[in-house]
Amino acid sequence: MTETLHIVGGGMAGSEAAWQAANMGVPVVIHEMRPTVETFAHRTGHLAEMVCSNSFRSDDDEQNAVGLLHWEMRAANGLIMQTADAHRLPAGGALAVDRDPFAEAVTARLKAHPLISVSYKEITTLPRDGHWIISTGPLTSGTLGEAIRAETGADALAFFDAIAPIVYFDTIDMDQAWLQSRYDKGATEEERTAYINCPMDRAQYDAFIDALLAADKTEFHEGETATYFDGCLPIEVMAERGRETLRHGPMKPVGLTNPHDPQVKPWAVVQLRRDNALGTLYNIVGFQTKMKYGAQTDVFKMIPGLQNASFARLGGIHRNTFINSPKLLDNQMRLKSAPHIRFAGQITGVEGYVESAAMGLLAGRMAAAQILGAPLCTPPETTAMGALVNHITGGADAKTFQPMNVNFGLFPPVDGVKGGRRGRQDRYKAYTDRAKADWQGWLTQQRLDAA
Template identity: 80%
Template sequence: MDKTLHIVGGGMAGSEAAWQAANAGIDVVIHEMRPKVETFAHQTGLLGEMVCSNSFRSDDDEQNAVGLLHWEMRAANGLIMQTAEKHRLPAGGALAVDRDPFAQSVTDALMAHPNISVDYTEITDLPTEGTWIVATGPLTSSALGQAIATETGAEALAFFDAIAPIVYFDSIDMSKAWMQSRYDKGETEEERTAYLNCPMTKDQYEAFIDALAAAEKTEFHEGETAGYFDGCLPIEVMAERGRETLRFGPMKPVGLTNPHAPDDKPYAVVQLRRDNKLGTLYNIVGFQTKMKYGAQAYVFKQIPGLENARFARLGGIHRNTFLNSPTLLDEQMRLRSRPNIRFAGQITGVEGYVESAAMGLLAGRLAAAELNGETLEPPAHTTATGALITHISGGADAKTFQPMNVNFGLFPPVEGLKSGRRGRKDRYKAYTDRAKADWQDWLAG
């Protein structure tokens, strides 16, 4: 039996899957089409490149489900989390990274591993032989996407995903903007000043909403009827839901005090987060957009402090493909019709960098065990990783299946705990304590 594992895609899931399998003694070939075949969102040919954001979200492993997922991946010697720690940027209670050095380090680690090689060619069909993991992410090539759709007997589901613009720091007017994390969150001064804030008066906010509504948008092609993932809505789509929606979303003014006018409470605040270690680039938090480039520059320069902003990258929108996993995948992440093929990452219907990498970690371990002649059961659904795989492999309703971030709603209840807001802190702590114990048991085998 050929004990080589082939992985299609060198993003978060593919990179983590390769790392886990190689560390289990399996020879791994990563098939990555970049840089020979480019995508809309990627800028380099590096493995593990981040394209939508530089944030892994909350790092709180006691009160937040994604923070718990961080903890589980660290405990499993996860490459993505190890590398994120090395290139961490101040972001309050979140884990944000310097994206280019992060991707370079992921690439260097994988290329240096004696059990891993990389083949820079495009895979256009589903292989009939060998052991494979398809981890092509949201930007699966059209040829492979068609092959998947043909094999599954139904069109793969899809939604549209948007990315936020990035601004050069030296083009921001700091006489209007200031540095502060919401509620001064963070243990160090650097963490407490991790975000850059641009305040708006009521009149400025109303004018901004009008400009968003009037801006020229990217139109979908005929037949493209997919919706958006709620966690990555374009800002103008949020604004269409009500003029005050943004003030209760990415532009909420709470927990912040403008040192330029401490007695004036902003009506709305636009936040930017550092995008690289040098602090030369900042991304506009929550400002994913489908506005055309010319309209973006005009609208975003209406934000106080960004009147003369220069953009390192404008926002954009792309098609994001994923499987109806509850009907197509088994609990081992294998395609039911072709069990030599596993799927991992966002294409399985999880959402977010961390969730994608976690599914890669699990797929890599499951495939390695199978190639080593062993049987590895998935982790308990009381763990964050187990809750995700349970959800996508049958826990979700196939008729309404949509991409999902990890959240405590996917976990089985802990008996004997209070419900409601008052008991939430104790409940979440109970979830995480139970998950950590069960995850450690799973790792111990």
């Protein structure tokens, strides 16, 4: 009888790992503590619940590294990408999904698989035998976190993630706001009008920044240092870096024309992206925040078009823990001190839904291959997955290791491509062409080895 693979955590990484391993013929048990044990950010007991943004970011697989990662996961029969495509929302060039139906569908497909079962109990200790993947993500429970710390002999690194608020569409004043994707990007009219835009003139922007900086914020415990991942900075932290930072970041006014006043260029623009298929909910793009709830409603209602807004969810902040993977994991994502345990997802120090699911995909395949007696080599560093797993398992400096999104800076250089803007586009295309060929080769070799 084939040995069972146990996966702790049913988020993006755990769900994808279970799917991949089960499809290779290995029985899987997903151990998920929700809803028995709740977290700050989750609202349901569904697997693969999206707690922050509802976006998987760019879907451009020729000029963007995360879009390439989408492509690789689709080529590998990835559950997360299949389900995201099935529940896609208009979002210009991004892949945004209807978050609740997405999680419900992932849960249903996993539970329907004959080799997958789900146990809703908290795992509080590291197992001493068997085959395990720890994919508990940024909200790893305190008891399991302590067990990991005891095993690794080092303090877990930690930073903070913030969540953006969600607004009810029917409370947005569309006499002031308008529908348009930046640069009218998108293949259809629905995609070209996927965002709601709220314009600000200079005086409104300055007043907004003043209120943002003065607002009551969540305080941290004494002696606790707030370290943030740059890709998920609270807007107050961005504003503290300079009054123009937001105007050149999530509030940049470029690529947009206000149809209510087309001759006047907005000084800044707040964008909202559809959060569900019904179009009843919109999240404020890039507006992660650590403001207290009362302050959030006061400050966000200063945005033109949101003066009468009602919020389905306000923003918030939570701790995100991750291990020092370059020091602790081998290139098979196994804990060096306990190689029967693999780690996957955000706890390894990757950042983002897609990167987490991708590391789950690899961990699930590697664990299943080991159980089946056909060890699996790491994918080439020229692929998006190979570059990312290489970074977290040895490519990064353990002394300065911090969470990382996939990006072309992690890839081996491509020779013979000139610099400059045109050269950069050519270089990115060269990266993706090479990656796709090498990823297909790796998948083919894996099938041959399995046979």
